[in-house]
Amino acid sequence: MSIFEIIMLICFGAAWPFSIYKSYSSRSIEGKSFLFLVVVMIGYGSGILHKIFYNYDNVIYLYILNLVMVGIDLLLYIRNRRMNLRDQG
Template identity: 35%
Template sequence: MTNLLEMLMILCFGLSWPISIRKSWVSRTAKGKSLFFEFFIWIGYIFGIIRKFMLFSHGGELDFLFHLGWFFYFFNMAAVSIDMVLYLRNSRLDRRRDK
């Protein structure tokens, strides 16, 4: 049951990132976004992956949802990374517009 709840949490987060990426791409501004915030979310996913690795190495509950969780953690990390790169691009565009 705990793996199901974790998967639902990660799935909900994962559905949000493509929306954020699209907004970053289309708006072409970093205003209203925080690289600091996204960095800590990225670190949180690292901790989640470490937890999964620790469960795996200690013979924890290894059902289908456990294994599917790896995909969602890495997908979410990739999505946050893309959004962070877009933040950097948009910050540069904001600086150019401000000049």
């Protein structure tokens, strides 16, 4: 288990609750990128697979937590996009 990996995941993960709150409360997709969120999810998914197949330790739970938070933000992006399209049309 690497302390540097833990710090990295905590630092990256600290931003997601704020992003989720902004997405939920603003009901806007402004400043968000679907592709970016998907790429980040792929990155966390790859980290989880690496932990499962090569180096299993408790850090996997930080990867899972971050993946879940990005997934929530992605779902909010989809919701907000639908709401914006409905409001425009």
